Amino acid sequence: MTQQIQSASDEAVRERVESLLAEMTVAEKAGQLTQYFYMGFMRDQAKDGAPSQPEMVEAAMTRSGVGSLLFLMDPAEINRLQRMTIEGNRLGIPALVGFDVIHGFRTVLPVPLAMAASWDPAVIEQGQAVAGREARAVGIHWAFSPMVDIARDPRWGRIIEGAGEDPYLGGKVAAAQVRGFQGSDLSSPDNVIAGPKHFAGYGAALGGRDYDESNISDAELWNIYFPPFKAAIDAGAANIMSAYMDLNGVPAAGNRWLLTEVLRDSLGFEGFVVSDAQAVHDLFTHHFAADLADAGARALNAGNDMEMTFVDPAFDHLVAAVEDGRVSIETLDTSVRRVLTAKVRLGLFENPYVDEARAAEVLVDPAHRQVAKTAAQRSAVLLRNEGELLPLAADELSSVAVIGPLADSPRDTLGPWIFDYDLAETVTILDGIKARAGEGIDVQYAPGIRPAFRTFPSMFDAWPNNTPEDPADFDDDAELAKAVELARASDVAVLVAGEWQNMIGEGASRSSLELPGRQLELIQAVVATGTPVVLLVMNGRPLDLRWPAENVPAILDIWYPGSQGGKAVAALLFGDDSPGGKLPFTWPRTGGQVPIIYNYTRSHKPNDQWRRDWDEESTPLYAFGHGLSYGSFSYSAPTLSSESIAVGETLTVSVTVTNEGSRAADEVVQLYIHQRYGTSSRPVRELKGFQRVPVEAGASATVEFTLGPDELSYWSAVTRDWVQDATTFDLGVGGDSTVALSTQFTVTA
Ligand code: GLC
Secondary structure (H helix, E strand, C coil), X not given: CCCCCCCHHHHHHHHHHHHHHHHCCHHHHHHCCEEEECCHHHCCCCCCCCCCHHHHHHHHHHHHCCCEEECCCCHXXXXXXXXHHHHHCCCCCCCEEEECCCCECCCECCCHHHHHHCCCHHHHHHHHHHHHHHHHHHCCCEECCCECCCCCCCCXXXXXXXXXXXXXHHHHHHHHHHHHHHCCCCCCCCCCEECCEEECCHHHCHHHCCCCCECCCHHHHHHHHCHHHHHHHHCCCCEEEEXXXXXXXXXXXXXXXXXXXXHHHHCCCCCEEECCCCCCHHHCCCCCCCCHHHHHHHHHHHXXXXXXXXXXXXXXXXXXXXXXXXXXXXXXXXXXXXXXXXXXXCCCCCCCCCCHHHHHHHHCCHHHHHHHHHHHHHHXXXXXXXXXXXXXXXXXXXXXXXXXXXXHCHHHHHCCCCCXXXXXXXXXXXXXXXXHHCCCCEEEEECCCCCCCCCCCCCCCCCCCCCCCCCCCCCHHHHHHHHHHHHHCCCEXXXXXXXXXXXXXXXXXXXXXXXXXXXXXXXXXXXXXXXXXXXXXXCCCCCCCHHHHHHCCEEEECCCCCCCHHHHHHHHHCCCCCCCCCCCCCECCCHHHCCCCCCCECCCCCCCCCCCCCCCCXXXXXXXCCCECCCCEEECCCEXXXXXXXXXXXXXXXEEEEECCCCCEEEEEEEEEEECCCCCCCECCEEEEEEEEEECCCCEEEEEEEECHHHHCEEECCCCEEECCCEEEEEEEECCCCCCCCEEEEEEC
């Protein structure tokens, strides 16, 4: 059934695409389905007579055109290669330029997990709108973002790129990012295609080991891993990137059930699918495909429209595959239509080049830095604040010690997965505290310890500044003593600890969650001085904070807060703003508890009545949705529009939250439900609503939620379909996932 034409522009786009397609040869069609890395710095790395990587790409441009290029950031270089592409193919079809714009381009935003911790879709949308505007300004048309992989195992380094463990929060975050990137019109010079990734189940890698297989039940796929992709698709995402790994024994890039039956037939995706890097070629490496020709044919037939390739493309064999019947011309045309539709919607035929002068202006727009600062402030999560040590009273302080190498590291302040950043303009935590403290407070810094290092190189070490410097002639004992003495002599010690940014992200899984290096020793030594300590955690996964959680009065998770990180953190420390973020994951006490999630099923021996581990508490260190503020919130009992509804009907839940503290603050009001019985066992609680609301001291705010089939249905392994049971629900509304579910309602058949 052809979809009702939403607008004349859709018809115009369709006609333009069909007329192009009708003129194209099979070779030109196949050319549109290949996306090449263009690694200019490898030009002089030709070996044994073969062309260098960039020369291989340029040859493809002039042979039959290229569908897309990636890993380009400079507007002049992009214009040069775009011209070469257009002039290199008979029909003058331009290339799509894609790039990893994950959390900012030149203006670096807090990492995606931090943005999710804001529980603020509006600030997330603003952030990605800035990122999309800067990217499009330099000639990038497509962001390989948002990463929407649910992560329930924080040993997996890519947890940092997503929105944590929960499908409801993940869906809201994904949709906000897509809106931010794409805006309302892809032909606008401020918008780019959003490319949610990696479809699907990548975050369930065996043991949290990046790239390893994911074995996921159908119920988990439909209830946990697919929903954020569905939300991104419903928000209009024009691209999807398929995943690297085997999903239940079938590599995602060659998985027709996944890429066609699920993604298109069930989730309704109509855009184009790109593989991850070399993932089509690597169907051969998986020992799934017999050779590259088999790999290319099976990927295309599965619904993987475009191959992201670095070298030796499998899609170079597509013409032969069409000739020998392994790929039908209809299948080829379907994929080419999807890619051409994206190019026409972006307006690339009319405007294939960018204005380099405008690009330079957009990249330094001060309004972008303000958005980044606000995002960093709203992402921070106050984990502990014993005795209300925070906020610091500047007028009562005369000296502040800032301790730990991460406090003075611009590169780590920015986090992983960025390439066009400006280290000089990055505001470190130390910079921020110095600037905010002003003349009246003596702020001194001591690293205390040397940085910690990975046991093997990061895949990003080809780029500068990716690994910390190991300081020459660093006297470990003397430096530790110096930091301790500085803390002892100061009114307060602000200590930054966590992971270095090359320890988290792709190819950065870990077997433990301990603080790397001598950081715990440093924390213990500083606490032992008796000076009050504020611990700032710089991280992209939960870390083992069992000792600090008992011994450090104030703990603020600042993540990797981006270009304006120091300004944002200082504003929070000195009370110019209150932290209001909440955890987007369950924080384990130790790596041995992993995976530990909040939405597990009840079992015959409920966890709250029967401990699990004899050697450790069975509860997390901090709960999903946990986060304090400088306010103090109390909740009324929820009121329901009805105690009973029929299947298919909706009810509203209303609750009043009061700030009984002395400072204004935001509260993220969270709604959780539990289904008591039905077709399947259901989680002890599930997030089904949230709103971040500002509440002045002494004031109240009333928040309403709607519950209906969207929130109350689930996919059941019994019926192997979506069901909404007639049953009883328990419900609770509060500031984190430990809220008592003390309100009931029933759903009748
Ligand atoms: C990487 C990542 C993917 C990224 C792509 C291009 O290996 O898996 O997220 O977008 O390659 O850099």
